[in-house]
Amino acid sequence: MKRVGLFLGCNIPLRRPDIEYSMRYLLKELGVEVVDLEGATCCPAFGVMPSVDLVGWCVASGWNMAIAEGKGLEVMVTGCGSCYGSLNEARYHMEKHPEIKEKVNEILGSVGMRYEGKVKVYNIYNYIYDFIGLEELKKAVRYSLNGLVCGVQVGCHNLWPSKAYPANDENTFQPKRLREICEALGGVAPWYSMMTDCCGMGALGSLARDKSWSLFKRKASKMIEEINPEVFVTGCSSCLLRFDNDQALMRKEGVIDFEVPAVHVAQLVALALGAEPEKAVGLAEVPVDKVVEKIRGGK
Amino acid sequence: MEKEVNVIKLDEEFMKEFWEELEAMGMPVKELRECIQCGRCAGTCPMALAGLEYFIKRIVHASMLGLKEIFLDDSSVWGCQSCNRCVEVCPMDIKPYELIQAIRRVCFREYAMPSNTIDGLRNYYERGHAVIVKGFEERRKKVGLPEMPPTVIGNEEMRKKFQEVMKQTALAEVAPFPLD
Ligand code: SF4
Ligand code: SF4
Numbered sequence: 001m002k003r004v005g006l007f008l009g010c011n012i013p014l015r016r017p018d019i020e021y022s023m024r025y026l027l028k029e030l031g032v033e034v035v036d037l038e039g040a041t042c043c044p045a046f047g048v049m050p051s052v053d054l055v056g057w058c059v060a061s062g063w064n065m066a067i068a069e070g071k072g073l074e075v076m077v078t079g080c081g082s083c084y085g086s087l088n089e090a091r092y093h094m095e096k097h098p099e100i101k102e103k104v105n106e107i108l109g110s111v112g113m114r115y116e117g118k119v120k121v122y123n124i125y126n127y128i129y130d131f132i133g134l135e136e137l138k139k140a141v142r143y144s145l146n147g148l149v150c151g152v153q154v155g156c157h158n159l160w161p162s163k164a165y166p167a168n169d170e171n172t173f174q175p176k177r178l179r180e181i182c183e184a185l186g187g188v189a190p191w192y193s194m195m196t197d198c199c200g201m202g203a204l205g206s207l208a209r210d211k212s213w214s215l216f217k218r219k220a221s222k223m224i225e226e227i228n229p230e231v232f233v234t235g236c237s238s239c240l241l242r243f244d245n246d247q248a249l250m251r252k253e254g255v256i257d258f259e260v261p262a263v264h265v266a267q268l269v270a271l272a273l274g275a276e277p278e279k280a281v282g283l284a285e286v287p288v289d290k291v292v293e294k295i296r297g298g299k
Numbered sequence: 300m301e302k303e304v305n306v307i308k309l310d311e312e313f314m315k316e317f318w319e320e321l322e323a324m325g326m327p328v329k330e331l332r333e334c335i336q337c338g339r340c341a342g343t344c345p346m347a348l349a350g351l352e353y354f355i356k357r358i359v360h361a362s363m364l365g366l367k368e369i370f371l372d373d374s375s376v377w378g379c380q381s382c383n384r385c386v387e388v389c390p391m392d393i394k395p396y397e398l399i400q401a402i403r404r405v406c407f408r409e410y411a412m413p414s415n416t417i418d419g420l421r422n423y424y425e426r427g428h429a430v431i432v433k434g435f436e437e438r439r440k441k442v443g444l445p446e447m448p449p450t451v452i453g454n455e456e457m458r459k460k461f462q463e464v465m466k467q468t469a470l471a472e473v474a475p476f477p478l479d
Contacts (some may be wrong), residue, residue, distance in 0.1 A: 010430040013448035036449040039457030041427035046381035056468035082369035198345035205376035211349040
């Protein structure tokens with residue numbers, strides 16, 4: 001049986017646990033054993049340890065990966081782009097610089113832990129793509145998306161820095177994998193011109209909210225103009241906070257006049273595999289009823 | 300006799316200080332010198348698209364000139380999305396994003412960072428999560444999950460161990476709050 005360590009991070013378990021529910025649900029449905037990483041911390045987020053110290057960052061990420069290795073896991077899976085980026089970048093730095101890894105193990109060793117560098121960190125859609133495969137995914141679908149038009153938002157950290165990642169799109173500036181997953185579920189996921197633009201969530205949002213909102217507004221408006229999606233589908237939980245939670249806030253403040261429901265790809269897969277909507281998308285702020293209706297009304 | 304002042308030499312001294320600090324924080328200045336100011340990084344940088352004054356190409360240039368003061372005054376580097384587009388497209392393999400991190404580390408040591416950075420770091424050290432949004436127990440319950448996630452937040456023993464570990468990092472010297 002396939003086994004993965006579920007790396008939660010911060011936003012998924014504490015702000016949008018409906019994504020956590022969906023990840024657990026879909027992995028189980030696809031025959032994967034989900035192992036909890038007891039005592040795992042924040043990845044660490046780029047604004048904390050990485051902005052303080054390189055070795056400290058590697059210690060912090062090393063802590064999380066050491067917990068997974070301690071359970072004999074070869075793969076960790078995350079739904080958050082920042083976690084995916086931070087853990088893999090730290091991993092990359094330690095691989096390139098054995099002296100950093102040595103220092104990290106000196107520190108972890110003081111509490112009886114050790115980071116070997118064996119565990120690999122995947123994001124959920126690349127895990128599905130590489131370890132399950134589109135054909136198996138298709139077979140597992142209980143409710144087809146029924147032609148639902150998906151506007152995909154891959155997320156920066158899921159693509160770059162490509163040299164640090166265990167799996168990726170062939171051309172990271174023309175990503176296809178997330179679209180192919182939506183299509184395997186029975187949806188339609190057309191290309192649009194601003195596909196790889198940033199949604200503005202993250203450090204920029206904390207430093208200059210309105211400027212960062214303008215990035216979302218521009219991108220979402222363009223998407224609506226070009227492909228008119230029935231749902232936004234994100235590959236990253238931070239992007240979902242922007243496309244759902246912030247979208248609702250922007251509308252309330254009169255910054256935008258559109259309303260398009262948004263889900264994380266794990267939520268979309270979970271719904272297609274038969275998860276209860278109250279749990280899989282139970283915390284969405286922009287109403288998702290139409291999306292659920294279209295999926296549940298399908299075969 | 301009139302004292303001679305070598306302006307060029309003074310300038311170099313001035314630049315060197317920042318260069319040495321950047322190098323200590325992981326960005327050797329000899330790599331920066333390879334920058335040809337082509338602007339590819341700026342063409343993809345979300346900071347530039349959003350209209351921040353010091354976006355990546357200007358940041359690389361200012362760093363080459365040793366202009367540390369800019370980064371102590373202007374908070375643009377803290378708006379970097381860590382997206383690594385610049386790293387991906389730079390034809391000279393400068394790794395501009397790693398420069399941003401080095402600049403942040405230098406600024407951090409001068410206490411020139413936004414307050415949300417300090418809050419995030421304190422949450423991280425004290426509870427293991429940089430981002431903690433109130434009411435998570437109810438939200439988890441609502442979607443059928445246990446109130447506490449299996450992370451360090453509800454695990455006293457691991458939290459103590461984690462803090463022991465973090466006390467052995469640079470935080471011990473530079474954390475803007477007590478580590479106890
Ligand atoms: S892409 Fe590289 S070489 Fe071009 S301006 Fe940016 S840092 Fe300099
Ligand atoms: S990593 Fe930072 S500097 Fe580089 S392109 Fe992204 S936002 Fe700009």
